[in-house]
Amino acid sequence: MVDPVDRRLSHPAQAPASLAPVILAKGLDLTFRTADGPVQALKDVDLEIGRGEFVSFIGPSGCGKTTFLRVVAGLEHPTGGSISVNGMTPDAARQARAYGYVFQAAGLYPWRTIAGNVKLPLEIMGFSKAEQESRVRKVLSLVELDGFGGKYPWQLSGGMQQRASIARALSFDADILLMDEPFGALDEIVRDRLNEELLRLWAATGKTVGFVTHSIPEAVYLSTKIVVMSPRPGRITDVIDSDLPAERPLDIRDTPEFLALAHRVREGLRAGHAYD
Amino acid sequence: MADAALTASPGAGVAGRGRFAARAARAVWPVLMIVGVIVAIWYAACLPMNVKESLNQAERAGAVIVPEGGQARRDASPWVLMAQNPGHLGGVWSQDRPRLPAPHQVAVELYETTVGMALAGRAFSNRSLFTHAWVTLSATLLGFGIGTALGILLAVGIVHNRAMDMSVMPWAIASQTIPILALAPMIIVVLNSVGISGLLPKALISAYLSFFPVVVGMVKGLRAPEAAQLDLLRTYSATRAETLWKLRLPASMPYLFASLKVGVAASLVGAIVAELPTGAVAGLGARLLAGSYYGQTVQIWSALFAAALLAAALVGLIALAQRLVLGRMGMAR
Known part of the structure; x- marks a missing residue:
């Protein structure tokens, strides 16, 4: 199916559709009205994310990284500027099942089995029973939880629960995966493993990933693009394109290239704080 | 995946049930003790509540009660009457229409109007x-x-x-x-x-x-x-x-x-x-x-x-x- 937007983008004078940005923000502003007066969560954010990129958002609390992800998801609405997701408004993109969202807490329903939890979006989106079963089997094996479908969430470790919640976000084949500090509550060792798995999953599925994190090593290890943000008001201070190879074993974190990138991210974070 | 070892063993539920039984057993004694205290207070309360009627009955049966005559006792304090007639208090727990029935009287009535009637084949009669x-x-x-x-x-x-x-x-x-x-x-x-x-x-x-x-x-x-x-x-x-x-x-x-x-x-x-x-x-x-x-x-x-x-x-x-x-x-x- 080709909608008018795609036709416009595939015009010979324009860039080919495959290179069109998946997420495009221009001059994005968002001001929350609170009891203590307005709070500017995002100020003049310009960002372009291409298809298949892995983009990390890093910055201190209150820098608007989660808010930006929520704007992309249509959970918050900007007060200024423009944003498009797959060439549509975020709300339309959500209706078109453009993205899967992974929250910091796995948020699995205790009264549903792992398979039942993964099935939840499929039920709401009206997939047939047979389709639900086959998709659940497929995504559970993608996150290496084969055979755990019948277990209840409390029977699984925190890392496994988070993998199940990633499976839930993948189950309906959205081509964008938005992840809000998904591994923030996990210990270092489990986090390393899940980072590795996430890269493998990303390589296997070719999805566009937006990934919010507090951790510099995590951001550098995972990303093709690192967006450094700073608070009050939330804004982008640096966008770093990673030159690390696509193949990334965990010990790449000891190479000079990795350390140089991490250094640049740290400098960016420090610059954002300079005026405090 | 090694995480499998982290899943709970199927025996956990059984152990939980055993602990529940042990806790219930430990809770029995305090509960019984409180019930015992309440029943004791109840029996004791029957004394002042039922003493006048009980003394009246004793007097009608020929006993000597101080002070003499139901009229004289009507406004007397039950505590005084109990002190003056210590030998005639047995009736307070066995009256037909007591102010405060004793626990065993209630228990007997409960039994007779439920199990007793059921045993007699009248489980759903009007008095049951x-x-x-x-x-x-x-x-x-x-x-x-x-x-x-x-x-x-x-x-x-x-x-x-x-x-x-x-x-x-x-x-x-x-x-x-x-x-x-x-x-x-x-x-x-x-x-x-x-x-x-x-x-x-x-x-x-x-x-x-x-x-x-x-x-x-x-x-x-x-x-x-x-x-x-x-x-x-x-x-x-x-x-x-x-x-x-x-x-x-x-x-x-x-x-x-x-x-x-x-x-x-x-x-x-x-x-x-x-x-x-x-x-x-x-x-x-x-x-x-x-x-x-x-x-x-x-x-x-x-x-x-x-x-x-x-x-x-x-x-x-x-x-x-x-x-x-x-x-x-x-x-x-």
Whole structure:
């Protein structure tokens, strides 16, 4: 199916559709009205994310990284500027099942089995029973939880629960995966493993990933693009394109290239704080 | 994957049950002790309560009582009478119509009007407490069902509709501040005048008392899901009905059961109270009323105990359902 937007983008004078940005923000502003007066969560954010990129958002609390992800998801609405997701408004993109969202807490329903939890979006989106079963089997094996479908969430470790919640976000084949500090509550060792798995999953599925994190090593290890943000008001201070190879074993974190990138991210974070 | 080792072993549930039994066994002694103290106080209380009637009977039987004559003793302090006639107090625990019946008298009456009659093949005769308990229980259960359904419906409305959120709760609270004893006869009379009598008016009074805890608990329960849980469903573009069925209702179950326990006890009170002002001929309330007409205190007390046992059984059944349902839903912990 080709909608008018795609036709416009595939015009010979324009860039080919495959290179069109998946997420495009221009001059994005968002001001929350609170009891203590307005709070500017995002100020003049310009960002372009291409298809298949892995983009990390890093910055201190209150820098608007989660808010930006929520704007992309249509959970918050900007007060200024423009944003498009797959060439549509975020709300339309959500209706078109453009993205899967992974929250910091796995948020699995205790009264549903792992398979039942993964099935939840499929039920709401009206997939047939047979389709639900086959998709659940497929995504559970993608996150290496084969055979755990019948277990209840409390029977699984925190890392496994988070993998199940990633499976839930993948189950309906959205081509964008938005992840809000998904591994923030996990210990270092489990986090390393899940980072590795996430890269493998990303390589296997070719999805566009937006990934919010507090951790510099995590951001550098995972990303093709690192967006450094700073608070009050939330804004982008640096966008770093990673030159690390696509193949990334965990010990790449000891190479000079990795350390140089991490250094640049740290400098960016420090610059954002300079005026405090 | 190595994480498999982290999953709970299937034996965990069995060990949990064993611990539960051990805890129950340890709890038996304190409970028995408190019951013993209460029974002892009860027996002791029979002395001052029943001393005058008991001395009158002793005097009629020929004993010498100080001071002489029922007239002289009428305004005397029971404590003084007890001190002056220590040898004639045995009758306080065995009178036909005592002010305060002794525990064993109530127990005997309870036994005779239930098991005793059942053994005699008259389990559902007019004097049997089974008959009366069933009359009250049927109104209680119907009222509890109506009240619970109404409570859940109101809570769903309150959570989904801003106008209902602002307006329903004050009315629900106001409804509970009116003494049910004042309201019950009016409901019975009004319904009777439009041709509704029998079980339904009693059940409605019962429902009137039981919907309230369900509303309060379910509003809290339906709002229990965290913001992230609701956001997750928004990312699926779920409708409000889907959010209700798939998230809010399941998440509210622990709150529902807590409310049901309060609600079922309130239902029973409602059904009994509904029998009082209406001259009902059957039911635990009717039994209380008849007992007070004819000074049958033993009958009153045994009806009270029957009501208490019934309430305990109903609450116990709900607790059992709670354990089964929440255990099955993985929400028991």
